[in-house]
Amino acid sequence: MLTRGVLTATSTYTMIALDLPRWVIKAIDKKRRGFLWKGQEKANGGNCLVSWDKVQRPLEYGGLGIHNLEVFGWALRIRWLWAQKTDPNRPWAGLPIQVPAKAKALFDMAIDAVVGDGESILFWTDRWLNGGTLAELAPNVFRTVPKRVRKSRTIAQALQNRGWVQDIRGALTVQVLMEYLQVWDLMDGVILQQGVPDQFRWKLSQSGSYSSKTAYAACFVGSIRFPPWKRIWKSWAPLRCKFFLRLAIKQRIWTADRLAKRGLPHQAACPLCDQEHETARHLLLTCVHPAMLVANISAPEFGHCRACYFDDQFFSLVELNYKICAKRSSQGSELPHHPGHMGNLEAPQCLCVRGCSSKCSVAPPDCVQRVCSLVHGRSIQTQGAPR
Numbered sequence: 001m002l003t004r005g006v007l008t009a010t011s012t013y014t015m016i017a018l019d020l021p022r023w024v025i026k027a028i029d030k031k032r033r034g035f036l037w038k039g040q041e042k043a044n045g046g047n048c049l050v051s052w053d054k055v056q057r058p059l060e061y062g063g064l065g066i067h068n069l070e071v072f073g074w075a076l077r078i079r080w081l082w083a084q085k086t087d088p089n090r091p092w093a094g095l096p097i098q099v100p101a102k103a104k105a106l107f108d109m110a111i112d113a114v115v116g117d118g119e120s121i122l123f124w125t126d127r128w129l130n131g132g133t134l135a136e137l138a139p140n141v142f143r144t145v146p147k148r149v150r151k152s153r154t155i156a157q158a159l160q161n162r163g164w165v166q167d168i169r170g171a172l173t174v175q176v177l178m179e180y181l182q183v184w185d186l187m188d189g190v191i192l193q194q195g196v197p198d199q200f201r202w203k204l205s206q207s208g209s210y211s212s213k214t215a216y217a218a219c220f221v222g223s224i225r226f227p228p229w230k231r232i233w234k235s236w237a238p239l240r241c242k243f244f245l246r247l248a249i250k251q252r253i254w255t256a257d258r259l260a261k262r263g264l265p266h267q268a269a270c271p272l273c274d275q276e277h278e279t280a281r282h283l284l285l286t287c288v289h290p291a292m293l294v295a296n297i298s299a300p301e302f303g304h305c306r307a308c309y310f311d312d313q314f315f316s317l318v319e320l321n322y323k324i325c326a327k328r329s330s331q332g333s334e335l336p337h338h339p340g341h342m343g344n345l346e347a348p349q350c351l352c353v354r355g356c357s358s359k360c361s362v363a364p365p366d367c368v369q370r371v372c373s374l375v376h377g378r379s380i381q382t383q384g385a386p387r
Contacts, residue, residue: 062226118155
């Protein structure tokens with residue numbers, strides 16, 4: 001949380017106005033990476049369990065939700081392009097705005113124009129005709145138009161006495177003539193509404209208004225999603241338990257199999273059961289000792305049924321169901337049926353108990369404390385959950 005809320009936020013206001021150099025971003029990332037993995041200013045490669053590019057992905061894509069400063073800077077700088085379009089009366093609106101090429105491409109993709117009187121929408125470059133721009137619909141014609149004209153010609157000016165025809169200069173090849181005729185036919189169906197101002201809509205949000213959150217999220221469209229991200233990060237579990245589960249699912253905890261790949265000292269078999277090679281899956285699913293723990297948790301003296309079982313999918317087996325504590329009403333009403341109870345177990349005892357076929361007869365907070373007493377011999381407060 002400190003990495004996301006302090007080390008990242010300190011550079012936010014600077015990135016709104018300036019495009020940070022690469023060496024500045026690397027220096028900030030070095031401190032963020034060291035604090036995250038080691039709690040110090042620096043961290044070497046052995047301390048980092050996950051590559052920094054993956055750490056900077058959003059939670060739904062398997063990352064830790066730490067902002068990628070370069071991409072975040074693009075999303076923030078788009079704000080000025082949006083303000084220039086929607087509020088042309090600002091004193092600086094007529095000045096050129098320097099933004100990265102990728103940020104400009106994202107802005108052009110994400111904004112739609114609704115034609116009114118045609119006084120604000122640019123004829124050649126804005127996305128106003130059938131969901132596209134003339135640069136996309138007639139690229140050969142677009143290349144014959146001077147750059148200065150592209151940046152200033154509005155729809156109202158272009159349609160007046162078909163002024164857009166005069167913008168076409170240069171060699172008229174067969175491709176240019178064919179696209180010219182297509183544009184001519186498209187312009188016949190355009191009708192301006194006098195007195196109705198043009199509107200711009202941000203396609204990435206339901207409200208139609210720009211937000212840096214939606215712009216940043218759009219930069220990760222197409223990435224592979226991380227299916228169990230809600231089960232981990234939206235639970236009542238302590239943050240260190242969520243962090244452990246994320247590493248376990250990604251096979252990034254230091255078990256014997258990973259130590260062997262790197263030529264580091266390791267035990268030949270699981271130190272708990274001495275039956276199989278130690279892997280993350282074995283420790284959390286197939287080892288005898290976790291199975292005994294689950295059997296004790298589901299014992300009748302704790303008010304649970306005996307029909308607890310594990311699913312086949314790995315991510316569904318390492319789920320912490322702390323939401324049951326939030327569902328308990330303050331009036332002490334009966335707890336509805338739920339898929340399973342879990343105590344506040346610290347890693348690596350964070351296992352999932354699923355498939356209870358009957359209601360739990362023990363109130364969730366008491367059940368949590370009793371399970372913690374079984375595992376740790378002490379009572380642990382459930383973080384964030386109402387008592």
